[in-house]
Amino acid sequence: MTKNISNNAQKLFLKGSEAIARTVANCQPRVIAAYPITPQTGIIEELVRLKTQRQANFSFIQTESEHSALSVVLGAAAMGVPTYTATSSQGLLHMAEVIYNLPGLRLPVVMTCANRSISAPINIWNDHQDAMAVRDAGWIMLWAENIQEAIEQHWLAFILSQKLRLPVMVNVDGFRLTHASEPVILPQAKLIHKLLTNKIKPVLDINQPQTTGWFALPEVYHRQRLSLRKFIAASWPIISQTTNNFNALWEPIKHALENTNPATAGYQGTATHYYGPEKPDTLIIAMGSIVGELRDIVQQHKIASQKTGILKVQIYRPFPGDEILSYLNKASKIIVIDRAPGLGAQPPLFSDIKSCLPAGYNKKIVSTIIGLGGDIKLKEIDKITKTMNKKI
Amino acid sequence: MPNNNLIITETIKIVGLGGQGVVTTAALLARAAFHQGWWSQSMPFFGVERTGTPVEAYIRLAHKPIHTHQPIEHPNILLINDHNLYNPKKLGRKLTIVNNPNVNLYQLKPTLLIYDSQQVSSFIFNKNLAIGLLGALSACWPLIEEKNWLKAIKEQFINQEVVQKNWQVFIANYELATKLINKTHD
Numbered sequence: 001m002t003k004n005i006s007n008n009a010q011k012l013f014l015k016g017s018e019a020i021a022r023t024v025a026n027c028q029p030r031v032i033a034a035y036p037i038t039p040q041t042g043i044i045e046e047l048v049r050l051k052t053q054r055q056a057n058f059s060f061i062q063t064e065s066e067h068s069a070l071s072v073v074l075g076a077a078a079m080g081v082p083t084y085t086a087t088s089s090q091g092l093l094h095m096a097e098v099i100y101n102l103p104g105l106r107l108p109v110v111m112t113c114a115n116r117s118i119s120a121p122i123n124i125w126n127d128h129q130d131a132m133a134v135r136d137a138g139w140i141m142l143w144a145e146n147i148q149e150a151i152e153q154h155w156l157a158f159i160l161s162q163k164l165r166l167p168v169m170v171n172v173d174g175f176r177l178t179h180a181s182e183p184v185i186l187p188q189a190k191l192i193h194k195l196l197t198n199k200i201k202p203v204l205d206i207n208q209p210q211t212t213g214w215f216a217l218p219e220v221y222h223r224q225r226l227s228l229r230k231f232i233a234a235s236w237p238i239i240s241q242t243t244n245n246f247n248a249l250w251e252p253i254k255h256a257l258e259n260t261n262p263a264t265a266g267y268q269g270t271a272t273h274y275y276g277p278e279k280p281d282t283l284i285i286a287m288g289s290i291v292g293e294l295r296d297i298v299q300q301h302k303i304a305s306q307k308t309g310i311l312k313v314q315i316y317r318p319f320p321g322d323e324i325l326s327y328l329n330k331a332s333k334i335i336v337i338d339r340a341p342g343l344g345a346q347p348p349l350f351s352d353i354k355s356c357l358p359a360g361y362n363k364k365i366v367s368t369i370i371g372l373g374g375d376i377k378l379k380e381i382d383k384i385t386k387t388m389n390k391k392i
Numbered sequence: 393m394p395n396n397n398l399i400i401t402e403t404i405k406i407v408g409l410g411g412q413g414v415v416t417t418a419a420l421l422a423r424a425a426f427h428q429g430w431w432s433q434s435m436p437f438f439g440v441e442r443t444g445t446p447v448e449a450y451i452r453l454a455h456k457p458i459h460t461h462q463p464i465e466h467p468n469i470l471l472i473n474d475h476n477l478y479n480p481k482k483l484g485r486k487l488t489i490v491n492n493p494n495v496n497l498y499q500l501k502p503t504l505l506i507y508d509s510q511q512v513s514s515f516i517f518n519k520n521l522a523i524g525l526l527g528a529l530s531a532c533w534p535l536i537e538e539k540n541w542l543k544a545i546k547e548q549f550i551n552q553e554v555v556q557k558n559w560q561v562f563i564a565n566y567e568l569a570t571k572l573i574n575k576t577h578d
Binding site (some may be wrong): 013015146173176177179180181182202258289291292293295296304374 | 419422423424427432433434435436457458459460461462502547
């Protein structure tokens with residue numbers, strides 16, 4: 001068993017960006033194109049290092065901009081090869097045009113977004129405003145709490161992108177995860193390819209030149225966009241089956257190497273992970289690495305930990321409304337933490353949750369915005385947990 | 393000196409100047425702790441740092457998974473690689489080690505060690521490197537076994553010559569700090 005586990009995965013001490021790069025390399029994309037921007041750069045640097053040391057085999061194209069980088073992987077994906085890119089912040093915004101093209105063309109691409117604030121004013125630290133700017137473009141969006149989860153979500157992203165023929169964005173909090181070093185369990189290529197086929201039907205063939213994504217008159221365009229919307233909304237059975245298979249294969253191997261007990265690790269759903277009592281008084285909903293702080297603070301307040309549940313949203317698009325609603329019904333008080341302000345509207349996660357409430361739902365849901373531009377104040381989280389038992 | 397156990401999460405901060413290997417030293421410490429069988433984490437504060445300006449990095453060590461990724465404001469152990477950054481009012485809760493090449497006489501109190509930790513790295517690398525402080529830390533806080541320090545240094549630096557030089561700096565500082573501690577006890 002030990003030998004089998006060590007052949008399947010390795011326990012290593014790695015920096016977040018290195019862990020992501022090695023996982024991507026083990027997924028064996030054929031084409032990677034990127035343009036550097038902090039805090040994403042370390043991922044691409046490590047991938048190129050692996051390539052020069054012949055530990056990975058892919059074509060690397062350093063482009064003159066993020067727009068070109070995503071255009072290159074779009075073209076490669078149309079040729080039927082697995083592709084990867086990574087960016088952050090302004091780089092993601094610069095990609096916006098191509099970001100919308102990829103789901104419309106039904107092309108599978110995996111991209112890491114090392115989440116960082118957007119200008120102005122200029123700030124390089126972490127929040128979720130970059131990814132939120134393109135949340136309704138038709139991508140599958142995953143959000144990692146820690147480096148281990150980032151590893152798993154990149155593997156899952158390659159599988160989902162190929163099964164659904166949609167691009168997948170893995171969101172990893174910039175600096176907080178990309179630049180931290182932690183012990184991780186890294187899946188080996190052999191194990192990864194038990195679930196990942198890397199077989200993608202090409203839409204272009206150089207021997208039979210043709211175009212793709214051609215001009216569409218209003219009626220056709222309308223029908224195609226609605227058809228895409230319907231497909232994404234109806235993709236949950238595929239996502240659910242994929243995550244079930246993934247967890248069945250990976251979780252025993254991971255917990256054996258981590259020496260942790262899966263039973264104490266909360267409840268893993270398809271798109272969410274829940275930590276807390278079966279019937280919480282208060283439910284805090286959040287995404288990304290801030291969930292780590294929430295877990296610690298709730299545990300420190302022993303009384304609160306008996307009454308408080310934390311729901312981590314791991315798959316943000318398509319939005320898992322039904323799954324979240326099942327938790328909303330259990331708790332009497334709900335707090336939603338956003339790391340994007342939602343200028344001129346409600347913050348995005350809060351807004352999404354409110355949009356899926358059934359008629360007559362009368363529990364009050366409170367919205368909190370924390371840590372814009374990297375300024376996560378523990379006092380703010382502490383205040384929330386201390387006041388959680390008071391009437392909202 | 394800190395207790396030799398990890399009942400709580402141990403928090404460590406290393407401060408120094410850009411170019412002194414503060415971030416690498418923090419990763420090295422967390423890596424050695426990882427080989428000791430603990431959960432560990434190292435993390436730099438990144439921003440507008442550059443060569444010669446203050447840099448800090450944080451380390452957490454625990455017997456259980458570490459969830460937080462917050463910077464550490466008030467560490468249990470504080471390692472200062474440049475004496476200009478030393479503020480007597482801001483010390484580690486359990487231990488502070490300060491490099492000061494200007495002190496002829498070292499200072500040792502139960503929770504404070506000030507000595508010239510850069511003499512060895514200056515001789516070997518021709519620059520002040522923070523790894524010297526890890527040697528002193530291992531003398532004050534012998535919780536991580538020597539084999540795990542060496543394993544971490546080998547993994548971190550890979551190149552055999554660099555590994556050897558770093559190990560020399562580490563061991564020389566360990567011996568120097570051990571002597572100082574024993575001298576005080578005499």
